[in-house]
Amino acid sequence: MNTIFAQRRARLLEMKTLRERYVPADQTVCCPSCGEESHRRDVARNLDVCPRCGHHFPIGAYYRLSTVLDSGTFRELNAKYPAGDPLTFPSYREKLEKAQRKTGLGEAAVTAVGAIGGVRCVVGVMDSRFLMGSMSAAVGEKLTRAVEYAAKAKLPLIFFCASGGARMQEGILSLMQMAKTSAALERFARTGRVYLSVLTDPTTGGVTASFASLGDIILAEPGALIGFAGPRVIQQTIGQTLPEGFQRAEFQMEHGFVDAVVPRAQMRDTLSRLLRIHTQGGRT
Template sequence: MFKKNRNIAKELEGVPEVEQPKDVVVCKRCKNEVLRENYQRNLYVCPLCGHQSRMSAPQRIEMLCDEGSFKEHDRRLRTLNPLKFKGYTDKIENLHQQTGLTEAVVTGCAKIGGMPVAIGVMDARFLMASMGSVVGEKLARLFEYATRKKLPVVLFTASGGARMHEGIFSLMQMAKVSAAAGKHSQAGLLYITVLTDPTTGGVTASFAMQGDIILAEPRAVIGFAGRRVIEGTIGSKLPAGFQSAEFAQDHGFVDKIVPRGELKETLQRILALHVGHHK
């Protein structure tokens, strides 16, 4: 069978791939074709199977924030190369050119349903939203700003964990952001986290799980170490659905799973209760 498949692959060498029409999207889950216009109107959720594709930070901000209300913070903060990791500077610059982002998180202030918030959105297109020194600095500054201005924080997490290119400088961000989030909490202010696919590693082990209210998108991967690493460590198989948002909710780590189309309304209700409490 292996030889047969290899021969087929050899016969197909040089045959151009069939390009999908630009107005059509193929769902990664059900493999059906969906009109791009319908797909975008449905907030990047397949209308046939409900699969939620990953969204960029600008797309999420546009989806959630009142029109024209978002003002970005700390856009000029740029990543250095403290460990002189080979190729890291070029990689960051290439990602900047591809995504238009300067780092893996976008932070700022905005209004959701007319209510002011400090908001942060991690973007998996930028090194899988790994947590480097600038990601940590921007998030810490966001919490500090929200504490000064007495604002709630809404943070969308998505990450592969700590950024290996920065070593201990990356790991330090867990404590730094957690400390800033702690001071925000001590001031009696609201912190809402929305866990999106995937939220893993050091982000899960720190500020992603510090929210007063923890929401998640359906079927998002949520965990610390990878499945194979855990199974190799404990010497047994993990249950089906392990590290899914649904599994996390069943075991008390997530308060509510919210479909993307209901997310803005859900946040508005939570924020309105908080604003009413502080009047």
């Protein structure tokens, strides 16, 4: 596990400039949205967004933090809080270890304190590469502790959400995190500090039904799938064809569930402006 945590800290070096510099220029990536190929370095320079159609590729938690936090302000919270196997679910331990080796993460969420545009804040990021960002007891605990830290330190709070829902291998212990995180956010709201929720692709299941939907302001990345059950499940259940773009970020904004759809390149500036507005223009 010490090796895993060392890898996690090393991932912070995955800053934008390093990523652009060391991604091979001769490799290409095929966009799943437009089907066009682009040089991998061009995609990296564009914050992992397709330069042809604007499709937003999934990105890791540490890299996402590097795209929004001021340089040199990152400090991770509850770093040594890895996933557990509370129900001794068959083969679950092996899946966890595989995900940890693949991503260098101990769990599907990273929480940190830092600054955006000079305003200190607490940021939590879910990483869809780790078992599809599913919410385990450890994920719920890390996010809850981040909320409580923000409340105690009187700092604004930002969560980047990406999840397939509750983690089935942990049963009711996973579902309990919906209530725990929601209760923590209710207590946080009493401090008068702002909570910004950013929905990325995909944000579904119990995460959507709890803390992802409780933001004072809810933002989303373009094209993000947002909902409780997936569109295929809904369509099979009701036996009707769903509208085009159903549950995508743009559809959700049109119907009032999302306040704004913000491209990744504009996310840092948007968060900075919102934080300044909700901290009375001051730097905390």
